[in-house]
Amino acid sequence: MALTQMALDSLDFDATVALAEKVAPHVDILEIGTPCIKHNGIKLLETLRAKFPNNKILVDLKTMDAGFYEAEPFYKAGADIATVLGVADLGTIKGVIDAANKYGKKAQVDLINVADKAARTKEVAKLGAHIIGVHTGLDQQAAGQTPFADLATVTGLNLGLEVSVAGGVKPATVGQVKDAGATIIVAGAAIYGAADPAAAAAEITGLAK
Numbered sequence: 088m089a090l091t092q093m094a095l096d097s098l099d100f101d102a103t104v105a106l107a108e109k110v111a112p113h114v115d116i117l118e119i120g121t122p123c124i125k126h127n128g129i130k131l132l133e134t135l136r137a138k139f140p141n142n143k144i145l146v147d148l149k150t151m152d153a154g155f156y157e158a159e160p161f162y163k164a165g166a167d168i169a170t171v172l173g174v175a176d177l178g179t180i181k182g183v184i185d186a187a188n189k190y191g192k193k194a195q196v197d198l199i200n201v202a203d204k205a206a207r208t209k210e211v212a213k214l215g216a217h218i219i220g221v222h223t224g225l226d227q228q229a230a231g232q233t234p235f236a237d238l239a240t241v242t243g244l245n246l247g248l249e250v251s252v253a254g255g256v257k258p259a260t261v262g263q264v265k266d267a268g269a270t271i272i273v274a275g276a277a278i279y280g281a282a283d284p285a286a287a288a289a290e291i292t293g294l295a296k
């Protein structure tokens with residue numbers, strides 16, 4: 088059984104809240120995507136936190152420097168998970184982990200563009216990272232890449248960490264990533280691009296359980 092996470096990737100504040108209202112009952116985690124959090128800031132997190140007490144909220148900060156300083160206000164405002172880039176300095180990654188631990192929350196290390204994903208996963212596991220994010224970004228997806236081989240590499244390490252997978256996951260591939268050991272399955276376009284986002288989210292969650 089895997090948790091499901093919906094990536095809210097619009098720039099529009101009101102459209103994001105409206106989409107979250109449709110989808111929240113059908114997923115475990117609401118993700119405020121990177122362009123969305125940059126555009127709308129902590130006010131959007133506060134709004135979603137107040138409206139959706141039953142969902143976890145991930146802020147996809149993709150932090151690259153000043154880990155503790157950047158992440159702390161988001162944990163303080165109610166984020167359950169914040170992301171930090173795996174290509175960042177280990178000191179930056181540790182800063183986000185420390186901020187998460189201060190608030191009893193989780194830090195997710197995003198492996199996007201990390202060259203040696205197995206080695207980095209082992210290093211950040213030692214630092215105390217809570218979640219590893221196997222992630223094929225939107226631009227990489229446009230170039231034909233998928234997260235499946237990287238997911239097998241990371242889950243094959245058997246480090247006992249939560250493993251999130253993102254990168255074009257859709258109903259047809261949910262079973263594959265669940266069987267490969269993902270504990271959090273992320274979907275963005277497969278939900279917000281669907282004619283009925285609530286139904287798409289419910290379908291994905293049904294397949295993940």
Ligand SMILES: O=C(CO)[C@H](O)[C@H](O)COP(=O)(O)O
Pocket residue numbers: 094095096120121147223224225253254255256273274275276277
């Ligand atoms: O973090 C992201 C881009 O950097 C996306 O939110 C993530 O890839 C999920 O969206 P999709 O399912 O459309 O790939």
